[in-house]
Amino acid sequence: MSESDGGTAAAAEVALDRMADGFVAVDREWRVTFVNERVSELLGRDNMPERGTSLWDAYPGLEDSPFGEAYHRALDTGEQQTVEAYYDHLDGWFRATVYPDDDGLSIYFQDVTQRRRLEENLRRENELRERVFETTPTGVVVLDADGVFRRANERATELLGLSPFDLGTVAFDDSRWEAFDGAGEPLSEYPVERVLETGEPVEEFEHGFTRPDGERRWLSVSAAPLHDSDGNVDRIVLVVDDHTAKRRLESRLRDNEATLRRVYEVAGDPELSFEEKLQELLSAASERLDVEIGFLTRIESDTQTFVETVGDYDPIQPGETCPLSEAYCRRTVESDGLLTVRDAESQGWAGTPPHDVFGLGSYVGGKVIVDGELYGTLCFADETPREEAFSDTEVTLVELLTQWVSYELGRRRSRERVERKNERLDEFASVLSHDLRNPLNVAAARVEMATETGDADHLADAAGALDRMDELIDDVLSLARHGERVVDAEPVAVGDAAERAWAGVGGSDDPDATLRLRDPPTVRGDESRIVQLFEKLLGNATDHAGPTPTVTVGRLDDDDGFYVEDDGPGVPTDHRDDVFDRGFSTDDDGTGFGLGIVEEIADAHDWTVRVADVDDGARFEVLAPVVEPFDG
Structure with a gap:
């Protein structure tokens, strides 16, 4: 080298x-x-x-x-x-x-x-941002400076009804979206337009819109600009929340407030009768619950009677009856609280008598309790099932109305009891001031004459007057005792009660008097008072039917109750409206209270007693629910 x-x-x-x-x-x-x-x-x-x-x-x-x-x-x-x-x-x-x-x-x-490592951290950050972008429950949309959709996460596409083909081609103000304000008017300015105009963000702008598929929704939109290096708006990020449920809740709250105000106003209106109030409240609640039918029922034995109804539905009209076994109300009275049915078929009601007979798709009802006893039910229903279950607020509304009806019926019953007591007091006063005065004057005069003349026959007449006073007092006391409403009812065999009463009035000891029983039914009531009712009716028959009376006690057709019929001359047509009046009698020796006591006892059981139109003899019919049906 x-x-x-x-x-x-x-x-x-x-x-x-x-x-x-x-x-x-x-x-x-x-x-x-x-x-x-x-x-x-x-x-x-x-x-x-x-x-x-x-x-x-x-x-x-x-x-x-x-x-x-x-x-x-x-x-x-x-x-x-x-x-x-x-x-x-x-x-x-x-x-x-x-x-x-x-x-x-x-x-x-x-x-x-x-x-x-920086690249990996950046990749992870980008992946995290992308994951947040795609999985956040809030819709996120990115638009360019022309307002065209460039990116949208899955939630945003679902909310807005976007398709992947819309990205890069469709703008926010496309005609397929119809935006409107709180008054339902077309939106005057979109949040995106305000951001593009001012360069400033917009927060929680709420408006409604109709999606391309026709569904209406409410959105809360926040819009923020992203700027380029020259400070111009380059992109816009929209954060979109679905406020549809919130709006519905607000609407329901307003509806609840309006309904409760209406309930309060109607319930407190002194000018309206109970029946008028009930009609108003059934209508208000049906409207609030979005059902077509509202009704109050009376349940006696195994029969349900529709008392008051709203809604044009033929099977459910006032006065219509059905066996309790064929009604949704059977399950209602067995429930601790309200019975709610959102979709009858999906909840297992298909093929059951209530569903087959009435064809109801949804139902909510509660028990009406009066004086501690079941009166019936208050219910709301519709032929179609509901998309959602009855809300807690809706259930509370029905509970409130059920309690109001229970209270009003109890109050009316108490008022009727007070009125009956007042009537009896008036009757007592009449007896004391008039009916008792006559025999008392007779007795006093006869005693005075006996004293002056020494003739004992005058004392016999005085004793007769005193006996009449005793009879009057017994009848007045009976009116007082038997006018109170029956609370502890129990099954009573009509035939047994009639036979006891027959013995009580001496019929069993009279060889010329005959009592016949024709399939007498069983009813629910107070046994002692029912026996008293028969004593008055049978006693009336033996007193007026002649020396050889035949009295028949039997079951009314269609199991409507029972009757007492004799073979005597009958009740004169012009007196049939008067026979139950206190003090009315066609017998000079009668007190005129016997049939009045019969009516009092019937009223105390919520029964009805009437004089039947027959050709021969007298026939009294008592309309009362029968415990066991007649088999023929």
């Missing part, structure tokens, strides 16, 4: 040492022929191989790594190779460029660990 060649080589080494890259030269036997100082800085002094050392010995595992594969490939092909990979031995990322020549390989490399 000449001095000039040596100088050139030395200059080259100096230049290589000053390089920013690490440099290693190897011959074709993989022996290190040169290493610059940068290798020491990059890999550390301990990892700087000496000349003549095998490259593979200096760096364990290097030959089997992507670097070794690239070095072999460069030497074999004579072509430059570039490789970037992770090297376990040095726990870092490196980038190497390999140049082959006749002597071997020149390897230039850089430690790119920091760059790769």
Whole structure:
């Protein structure tokens, strides 16, 4: 080597040492022929191989790594190779460029660990942002400066009704979306327009719109601009929340407030009767619940009667009846609280009598309790099923109305009891002031005459007057005792009660009097008062039917109750409306209270007693629910 060649080589080494890259030269036997100082800085002094050392010995595992594969490939092909990979031995990322020549390989490399870590962190950040963008429950949309949709996450496409084909082609104000304000008027300015005009963000702008598929929704839109390097709006980010449920809730709250106000006004209106109030409240609640039918039922024994109804539905009209087993109300009275049915068929009602008979798809109802006893039910229903279950607020409304009806019926019943008591007090006063005065005057006069004349016959007349006073007092006391409503009702066999009463009025001891039983039913009531009712009716028959009376007690047709019929002259047509009046009698020796007591006892059981129109004899019919049906 000449001095000039040596100088050139030395200059080259100096230049290589000053390089920013690490440099290693190897011959074709993989022996290190040169290493610059940068290798020491990059890999550390301990990892700087000496000349003549095998490259593979200096760096364990290097030959089997992507670097070794690239070095072999460069030497074999004579072509430059570039490789970037992770090297376990040095726990870092490196980038190497390999140049082959006749002597071997020149390897230039850089430690790119920091760059790769920055890139990995950036990749993870981007992946996180993308994951948040796609999975957030809020819709996110990116528009360009022309308002064209460029990106939209899955939630946004669902909310807005976008398709992948719309991105890049459709703008926010496209005619397929009909936007409107809170008053339902077309939107005068979109949030995007305000951002483009002012360059300032818009927060929580709420408006409604109709999607391309026709569905109406409410949105809360926040819009923020993104600026380019010149400060111009380059993109706009929209954050879109679905406020449809919120709007519906607000609407329901307003409806609830309006309904409760209407309930309060109607319930407190002193000018309306209970029936008028009930009609108003059934209508208001039906409208609020979005059902077509509302009704109040009366349940007696196993029969349901529709008392008041709203809605044009033929099977459910006032006065219509059905067996309780065929009604939804059967399950209602068995429930602790309200019975709610969102979709009758999906909830297992298909094929049951209530569903087959009435064909109702949805229902909510509760028990009406009066004086601690079941009166009936208050219910609301519709032929179609509901998309959603009855809400807690709707259930509370029905509970409130059920309690109101229970209270009003109880109050009306209490008022009727007070009125009956007042009527009885008036009757007592009449008896004391008039009916008792006559026999009392007779008794006093006869005693005075007996005293003056010594004639004992006058005392017999006085005793008769006193007996009449005693009879009057007994009847008045009976009115007082039996006018109270029956609370603890129990099954009573009509035939047994009639036979006891027949014995009580002396019919059993009279060989000329006959009592016939014609399949008498069983009813629910107070046994002692029912016996008293028969004593008055049977006693009336034996008093008016002649010396050989035949009295029949039997079951009314259609199980409507029972009757008492005699073979006497009957009740004169012009007196049939008067026979139950207190003090009315066609017998000079009668008190006129007997049939009044019968009516009082019937009223106390919520029964009805009437004089039937028959050709022969007198027939009194008592309309009362029968416990067991007649089999024929």
